[in-house]
Amino acid sequence: MTAATLDRARLERLMAREQRTFVDDHPRSAALYERAKGSLLAGVPMNWMVKWPGAFPPFVESAHGAHFRCVDGHDYIDLCLGDTGAMAGHGPAATIAAVERQMPHGITHMLPTEDAAWAGEELQRRFGLQFWQFAMTATDANRFSLRLARMITRRPFVAVHEFNYHGSVDETFAWLNADGRVEARRGNIGPQVDPALTTRVLPFNDIAALEAALADRQVAALLIEPALTNVGIVLPEPGYHEAVREITRRTGTLLIIDETHTICAGPGGMTKAWDLDPDLFGIGKTIGGGIPAAAYGFTADVADRIAADMDLEDCDVGGIGGTLAGYALSMAAIRATLGEVLTDAAFAAMIPLAERWAAGVREILAGRDVPWHVTRLGARAEYHFMAEPPRTGREQWEHGDFELERFLHLYALNRRILMTPFHNMALMSPATTEADIDRHSEVFGQAVGELFG
Numbered sequence: 001m002t003a004a005t006l007d008r009a010r011l012e013r014l015m016a017r018e019q020r021t022f023v024d025d026h027p028r029s030a031a032l033y034e035r036a037k038g039s040l041l042a043g044v045p046m047n048w049m050v051k052w053p054g055a056f057p058p059f060v061e062s063a064h065g066a067h068f069r070c071v072d073g074h075d076y077i078d079l080c081l082g083d084t085g086a087m088a089g090h091g092p093a094a095t096i097a098a099v100e101r102q103m104p105h106g107i108t109h110m111l112p113t114e115d116a117a118w119a120g121e122e123l124q125r126r127f128g129l130q131f132w133q134f135a136m137t138a139t140d141a142n143r144f145s146l147r148l149a150r151m152i153t154r155r156p157f158v159a160v161h162e163f164n165y166h167g168s169v170d171e172t173f174a175w176l177n178a179d180g181r182v183e184a185r186r187g188n189i190g191p192q193v194d195p196a197l198t199t200r201v202l203p204f205n206d207i208a209a210l211e212a213a214l215a216d217r218q219v220a221a222l223l224i225e226p227a228l229t230n231v232g233i234v235l236p237e238p239g240y241h242e243a244v245r246e247i248t249r250r251t252g253t254l255l256i257i258d259e260t261h262t263i264c265a266g267p268g269g270m271t272k273a274w275d276l277d278p279d280l281f282g283i284g285k286t287i288g289g290g291i292p293a294a295a296y297g298f299t300a301d302v303a304d305r306i307a308a309d310m311d312l313e314d315c316d317v318g319g320i321g322g323t324l325a326g327y328a329l330s331m332a333a334i335r336a337t338l339g340e341v342l343t344d345a346a347f348a349a350m351i352p353l354a355e356r357w358a359a360g361v362r363e364i365l366a367g368r369d370v371p372w373h374v375t376r377l378g379a380r381a382e383y384h385f386m387a388e389p390p391r392t393g394r395e396q397w398e399h400g401d402f403e404l405e406r407f408l409h410l411y412a413l414n415r416r417i418l419m420t421p422f423h424n425m426a427l428m429s430p431a432t433t434e435a436d437i438d439r440h441s442e443v444f445g446q447a448v449g450e451l452f453g
Helices: 008-025 027-036 047-051 093-105 114-127 138-153 207-214 240-250 269-273 300-309 328-341 344-367 393-398 402-414 434-452
Strands: 060-064 067-070 075-078 131-135 157-161 174-176 182-184 199-202 219-224 254-258 280-283 294-298 373-377 380-384 425-427
Touching: 008 402, 008 434, 075 434, 093 328, 114 131, 114 269, 114 280, 114 294, 114 328, 131 138, 138 157, 138 219, 138 254, 138 280, 138 294, 138 300, 157 207, 174 199, 182 199, 199 207, 207 219, 207 240, 219 240, 240 254, 294 300, 344 373, 344 380, 344 425, 344 434, 402 434
Parallel strands: 157 199, 157 219, 219 254, 254 280
Antiparallel strands: 060 067, 067 075, 131 294, 174 182, 280 294, 373 380, 380 425
């Protein structure tokens, strides 16, 4: 059987039809969007929101569990979940109750609470690092970790994987050009300095490139996601993480693992599931159940080195911390979310749902001989526009198809399913159901049928 090929003219016609449907179905969102353009840049409160596939984003009226309702009265299955920020589900009852209990006792004091000690102990149990600090976002956690790594190693560079995602950390917005040199990646807005002055970039799964990047012992830290996520899921090859740990140790480079997205692998993320051994660790988004919160941890050895270098008199002006970091409301939210929502039992239900989602998509693709691949990581899964799993971020990126992606996402949106706007990812929450997953399979099958029928 010949593999199905995409008719671009058909795609264009279908996309035009779906855009008309979306506009016709969302008059109140359209009106709010026009109003918002008078005071919000591009009509949205944060620039990423312009990337939704419709002519404007649907405006949300309410969200509960794994669904949300827009102002036009449509109920949606939410497989985006705030791009992982709402992986615990929208408004988890335990988190809401904890927040409501805490608010009358103060939202922020710049003083610790008992919840903070509980949260540190739980993070220690889940991920294995002994000492913890808190921040507002994973971006902050990563930024602070890099500053601390440079301080204790006295080294100037950081290293990252190409097509990484670590929030808005300046040093990470770099890639390799055609000549293999580090430069600001496409879309890097106003870089403070040439990234080649701060950063070394290496392809994912490339052990030789890692050896070369760290060989001169000038790299303070290697900051990685244990699997690439934002460019599309790219899984580590067998032996890659073992090589990463051996090379970083041998060169005196600190290993920082960012599990903000890969926490989908299980209660302890890939660090626990794959028996990884970072020197520092960062996580955000999910742990507060929607309340802004993040954490970063260190081994006892790293903590001792930090303490030896940090002067008490100057601890508040060194570039880490923040007035609201570790604030009381976030600590209450973390305790409830980790203790009662994102539990071992929750992941035991979420991961089979992702398996079901992936199986449904694979069956549809195989039935029409569409040469796309499906990859799953724990409770997260997605399809790639290539026949084999990507080995590097660049390979995945080069097989991207922005217009095809937008069509598939808008097709789903018009049938009341929200996908992540940045890639073809579906994420499960404790509130997601088999019926939600089967509805996605039905709609995805209709979309593929119209494209390749």
